[in-house]
Amino acid sequence: MMMGSTLQWLTAIHILTFQHISCLITDQFISYPPNSSVIGVIGEGVVLPCYVVADNIPEIFSVQWIFNEQSQKIPVSTYDGKTQKEKQDEKYQGRTEFFHSEFGAGNMSLLLKNIRSSDKGSYTCVVSFNDEYHDALIELKVAAKGGVPSISMRSYMKQSIGLTCHADGWFPKPEVIWLDGQGQVRKEQSSTKVMMMPSGLYRVITSMKLKPGSDMEVSCRIVNNLLKTTSESRILISGNHKKTIKAVKMKTKMEEENEQLKSMLEQEKATNRRAKSKLKDRFGQLKAELDFWEARSHAVFIAVNPDCRVLELPVPGAPKVEDTSSEPAGLNSPSTVPVLVGKEGFASGKHYWEVEVGQQQDWVLGVVREKEGQEEEGTIAGEDFWALHRSQGELFSSKGNRKIEKKDMSCTVIGVLLDLEEAQVKFYEAEQMNVIVKIPISLGKEHAERFYPFLPKREEGVVTPVIHPVLIPVPLETL
Numbered sequence: 001m002m003m004g005s006t007l008q009w010l011t012a013i014h015i016l017t018f019q020h021i022s023c024l025i026t027d028q029f030i031s032y033p034p035n036s037s038v039i040g041v042i043g044e045g046v047v048l049p050c051y052v053v054a055d056n057i058p059e060i061f062s063v064q065w066i067f068n069e070q071s072q073k074i075p076v077s078t079y080d081g082k083t084q085k086e087k088q089d090e091k092y093q094g095r096t097e098f099f100h101s102e103f104g105a106g107n108m109s110l111l112l113k114n115i116r117s118s119d120k121g122s123y124t125c126v127v128s129f130n131d132e133y134h135d136a137l138i139e140l141k142v143a144a145k146g147g148v149p150s151i152s153m154r155s156y157m158k159q160s161i162g163l164t165c166h167a168d169g170w171f172p173k174p175e176v177i178w179l180d181g182q183g184q185v186r187k188e189q190s191s192t193k194v195m196m197m198p199s200g201l202y203r204v205i206t207s208m209k210l211k212p213g214s215d216m217e218v219s220c221r222i223v224n225n226l227l228k229t230t231s232e233s234r235i236l237i238s239g240n241h242k243k244t245i246k247a248v249k250m251k252t253k254m255e256e257e258n259e260q261l262k263s264m265l266e267q268e269k270a271t272n273r274r275a276k277s278k279l280k281d282r283f284g285q286l287k288a289e290l291d292f293w294e295a296r297s298h299a300v301f302i303a304v305n306p307d308c309r310v311l312e313l314p315v316p317g318a319p320k321v322e323d324t325s326s327e328p329a330g331l332n333s334p335s336t337v338p339v340l341v342g343k344e345g346f347a348s349g350k351h352y353w354e355v356e357v358g359q360q361q362d363w364v365l366g367v368v369r370e371k372e373g374q375e376e377e378g379t380i381a382g383e384d385f386w387a388l389h390r391s392q393g394e395l396f397s398s399k400g401n402r403k404i405e406k407k408d409m410s411c412t413v414i415g416v417l418l419d420l421e422e423a424q425v426k427f428y429e430a431e432q433m434n435v436i437v438k439i440p441i442s443l444g445k446e447h448a449e450r451f452y453p454f455l456p457k458r459e460e461g462v463v464t465p466v467i468h469p470v471l472i473p474v475p476l477e478t479l
Contacts (some may be wrong), residue, residue, distance in 0.1 A: 023321065029383070032153045036141055037139035038139075040112065040142050041227070042142060042201065043115065044115060044143070045114070046140065047110070047313070048110045048138050049109045049474070049479060050065075050110070050125055050138070051107055051108065052134070053106060057103070058081075060079060060081040061081045061129035062079060062081055062128050063078070063079045064231070065078075065096070065124070065125055065126075066124045066126065067123055068122045075122065076435075077092060077096040077098070079098055082224055092112075092170070094113075103419075109235070117142055117201065118155075118200060119140060122352065123139075123241070125136075132350045142172075143224060143226040143227045143331075144170060145169075145170070145224055145231065146174070146199055146204075147231070148167065148231050149165050149167040149220045149231060151163060152164050162208075164207045165178075165203065166202070166206050166229065168197065168204075170201060170203075171201050171224075172224075173194050174222045175225060176206045176259040178190055178208055179218070180217060180219075181215050185218075188210065190206055190208035191206065191208070192205070198343060200449070218237070220232065231242075244325075272334055288435065291435065294432075295350075298351055299471070300351045302344075304342050304343065304467070305342070306340070307337045309454070310338060310339070311339045337456060339368075339454045342453035344453065345452040346420065346451050348453075349420060349421065350418065350421060351417070351418045352470070354469075354470060355465050355467060356465060356466045356467075357414055361390060362389075362390060363389065363456055363465050364388070364456050365416065366385055367387075367416070368451075369385070371444075375393055379473060386425045388437065398434075411432060415428035416453065420443070420451065424439060425439045426439075430468075
């Protein structure tokens with residue numbers, strides 16, 4: 001309702017002005033006012049004035065309002081007298097309106113509604129008829145009176161009181177003033193931040209500290225110098241307020257200490273987790289070493305027969321030419337490998353020995369099972385041996401079901417534990433004291449079967465894995 005009254009009053013003033021000038025100037029085509037400025041309030045409407053004084057304004061004429069940006073000119077709104085239609089730029093769609101009923105009187109002004117901060121700038125009114133053109137430049141200044149400032153007490157530090165004042169919705173950047181009880185500018189230093197919000201308006205945050213003995217009545221005043229308006233809030237700090245601030249300070253301190261304790265607890269938990277992980281790793285390492293030394297406590301002397309036996313051993317085939325992967329190809333049909341079998345076999349208990357393989361790329365070693373009366377000559381069947389072998393630089397373990405499992409390694413001494421109590425064979429990296437692989441043994445029902453160590457036999461001139469001497473431990477005397 002107030003906006004409508006304001007617009008009617010502005011329109012009446014403009015018409016009176018036009019009538020006054022038209023009495024003074026005739027037979028000329030001019031526009032009024034000359035270069036001038038108007039102020040618009042964000043969210044409200046404003047009239048951009050443009051008046052034409054002429055003896056006669058024909059029915060067919062055109063008027064165009066142009067917004068002069070730095071990089072381009074935007075046609076805000078255009079009226080074409082031939083079609084009697086208006087055309088608006090997308091940015092101004094639904095926000096502009098001409099005074100059609102006053103065209104004949106020369107009122108070419110434009111009503112701009114719902115003003116935004118981005119509307120600030122210069123506008124040109126261009127009027128043309130009877131092959132004549134004239135323009136007028138209007139500067140639109142945009143302003144907004146924001147909300148009432150809010151004062152809060154921040155803290156109570158070193159006997160001084162911290163105050164914060166904030167207000168939103170101001171344009172352009174406002175001025176901030178701290179006042180005492182007599183309305184005088186306070187002498188304390190203040191810190192002020194002015195930030196633009198997504199709406200295009202400004203948010204003001206200012207803070208200061210009151211020292212003991214100073215005036216406890218404080219005002220925060222926000223000034224819009226363009227609109228010549230102010231907004232102010234006042235606070236009176238009493239003794240009760242001081243007690244409240246002290247209580248807030250104590251609460252804040254307790255919360256900070258609580259957060260510090262939480263942080264220390266989390267750090268302690270993290271430290272304990274790391275320590276636990278290290279202890280777990282160390283425990284696993286010690287357990288592996290203990291297992292190795294327990295296996296080594298069953299060391300036995302090994303000697304092999306010079307007679308050669310033949311072992312059918314599955315080995316990986318050569319990789320295909322088009323295969324660029326580093327993985328070996330699938331297993332070929334078993335290849336015959338000459339091996340040397342130990343002289344002494346074992347029917348029960350635990351027995352450990354070591355074999356030096358050096359840096360050789362191809363070798364095989366393990367345990368073979370033979371029964372009483374079985375021919376020593378001939379081929380050893382796959383289900384009667386358990387082996388670890390290296391072929392083409394890759395390490396494999398053969399199980400009873402002939403499944404091959406690959407494992408990378410670079411050790412030079414292999415430890416073998418034949419454990420007939422647990423029905424398994426373990427292969428160790430003797431230098432690293434850890435298990436490479438564990439293979440279960442299928443024990444038969446015949447008591448006459450025995451298990452013998454074996455290792456490969458090479459051609460003359462080729463280095464062959466050999467039995468590595470192990471210091472056989474002496475059993476401890478029972479006290």
